[in-house]
Amino acid sequence: MCGGSISGAYDLVKAHGKVTALTLYYNEECWSRRANEMFTWAQANIPARMKQRLDYVLISYYEEDCNDLRPDWPTVFAKLAAMFPNSKIGFGEVGTSDPARKADTLQRYYTMKIDQPSYIGGHFWWYYREDMVPWTLPLWNVLNTVIQSP
DSSP: OOHHHHHHHHHHHHHTTOOOEEEEEOOTTOOSSGGGSHHHHHHHHSOHHHHHHOSEEEEEEOGGGGTTOOOOHHHHHHHHHHHSTTSEEEEEEEOOSOGGGHHHHHHHHHTOOOOOTTEEEEOOBTTHHHHHSSTTSHHHHHHHHHHHOO
16 A cells, blocks of 8 residues: 555544554564555655654564564664654564464564553454364454453
8 A cells, every 4th residue: 555545544544533553563673675564664654744653653563474584673662662652552463374483473572662652552363264263262262362461
């Protein structure tokens, strides 16, 4: 989607007094073109007025899509907060298709602490339907445990 389409959708939502959210795909060192790196792309394609007024800016990330990289998330979110200073920031979606890694990945992301005032956590387990419905599936217990932890 080009910047004009994003801007048009943003304007329409704001004109109706609704909440705006942008989800960016985190891709450190795993982009096909440098211009597609998340921060580079956002800097070039998101208008300044949106950077100042988006309600939420979220990150979509799947370690297996990005060479199993485990980024320095506090640094990533500090940079995101600087680019979008008035937005709440967090994860929009996370997950893994690897059954052997699901419990560990879910626990790591859902319990992650980021010391950033605008960080909201967020999280959306991309594979929820496959992994947790019905609630008797094993991964449901992992999710239930982590969301009840302080």
